[in-house]
Amino acid sequence: MRIVIAEDSFLVREGVRQVLDRQPDLEVVGVCGDLPGLLAAVDAAGPDVVVTDVRMPPTSTDEGIRAAVRLRRSHPGIGVVVLSQYAEPAYATPLLAEGSAGRAYLLKERVGEPGQLAGVVRSVAVGGSYIDPVVVEALVADAVQERRSPLAGLSRREGEVLAQIAQGKSNAAVGAALYLSERAVEKHINALFAKLGLTSEPDVNRRVKAVLLYLAAHPGAGTPGTGAAQG
Structure with a gap:
């Protein structure tokens, strides 16, 4: 052999x-x-x-x-x-x-x-x-971890949008990074909020909660310049 x-x-x-x-x-x-x-x-x-x-x-x-x-x-x-x-x-x-x-x-x-x-x-x-x-x-x-993650149900594009949001970007900046219109970004954000079960509630910032879920699944990610981003 x-x-x-x-x-x-x-x-x-x-x-x-x-x-x-x-x-x-x-x-x-x-x-x-x-x-x-x-x-x-x-x-x-x-x-x-x-x-x-x-x-x-x-x-x-x-x-x-x-x-x-x-x-x-x-x-x-x-x-x-x-x-x-x-x-x-x-x-x-x-x-x-x-x-x-x-x-x-x-x-x-x-x-x-x-x-x-x-x-x-x-x-x-x-x-x-x-x-x-x-x-x-x-x-x-x-x-097992993938099945348990609430992010598993997001589409590829929704995941990309959320990753950009986790860097502290505005909708306009997300659109520029992903070559999407701002309206398209808003649609993706609303869709991922729904999939993550983040309904409109008083005194609850859905954007922040979505980012926290993302960071929990991606500990090395974060807003550039922060400790999380530097890993």
Whole structure:
């Protein structure tokens, strides 16, 4: 079984290589440290499985996930194991968006466990899948929180309008930022107020309550220049 390893940390890369090379049925046929190198190694070596870091140059953001998505379309027979130190739904969700077959998301801390990585590699090579239990817990918690959030019922545009309001912008400024007329902004605001259950009540500012709901769901957001905005 032929494997390409993509990892920008030399120590991690060599550790993964040694773990896999100890297996008599596994052969590492290429190593690289960035996304372009990974894609070139796939074309040159024709591996059965790619083991890739979630973050690599050139941007060190989500190269491993983008590689997995791209390979599903260009090389559907290649399995991909994404290694990460982050139990983040933001990475796992796009990895599995087009199906879990031949895909795995494994925390790097598992690499040192005897047989763990090798077993996952063998599984994705034949169309199986594996998601680290810690990541599964994070995915479930994220889904539960999303269902509970009153913001879940907002349309994409309503969410964008609310995000602009949370920055302290007037309706006119929101319209300028989103290329909407002020009247259109008012319609979106009234719609999101209704969806959030913010009816007209004496002494209650619906705009402020909507912003508080938004900030509760997005702790890092806020009006520019405030502590909330600076995170």
